[in-house]
Amino acid sequence: MDxxxxxxxxxxxxxxxxxxxxxxxxxxxxxxxxGIVTFQAFxxxxxxxxxxxxxxxxxxxxxxxxxxxxxxxLADELRRExxxxxxxxxxxxxxxxxxxxxxxxALDYMSFSTALYGExxx
Numbered sequence: 159m160d161x162x163x164x165x166x167x168x169x170x171x172x173x174x175x176x177x178x179x180x181x182x183x184x185x186x187x188x189x190x191x192x193g194i195v196t197f198q199a200f201x202x203x204x205x206x207x208x209x210x211x212x213x214x215x216x217x218x219x220x221x222x223x224x225x226x227x228x229x230x231x232l233a234d235e236l237r238r239e240x241x242x243x244x245x246x247x248x249x250x251x252x253x254x255x256x257x258x259x260x261x262x263x264a265l266d267y268m269s270f271s272t273a274l275y276g277e278x279x280x
């Protein structure tokens with residue numbers, strides 16, 4: 159995701175960001191100053207910075223951003239945003255999304271996220 163999307167995501171999960179704080183965070187997640195934050199960098203950052211909060215919720219929030227605020231994610235979105243091995247891992251373990259707003263091929267990142275952190279069975 160680009161820097162503005164990342165900033166919006168951080169604000170939505172409760173960060174009160176000034177320019178200096180956001181610059182500090184960007185230097186962590188984008189050390190090469192490319193202006194993008196990879197999914198893995200986002201997960202790593204959120205895991206380090208918010209160790210006292212619910213990790214499954216963090217992962218769900220990350221998937222929601224990658225999915226364009228939908229309640230499901232598509233395989234193409236996973237392939238575009240994640241390294242191939244991580245995308246395949248997710249796709250192999252995500253159940254089909256069955257919500258009323260789903261489309262063919264939609265994957266359920268919410269149940270995957272809770273199962274990933276031991277909050278349900280996967």
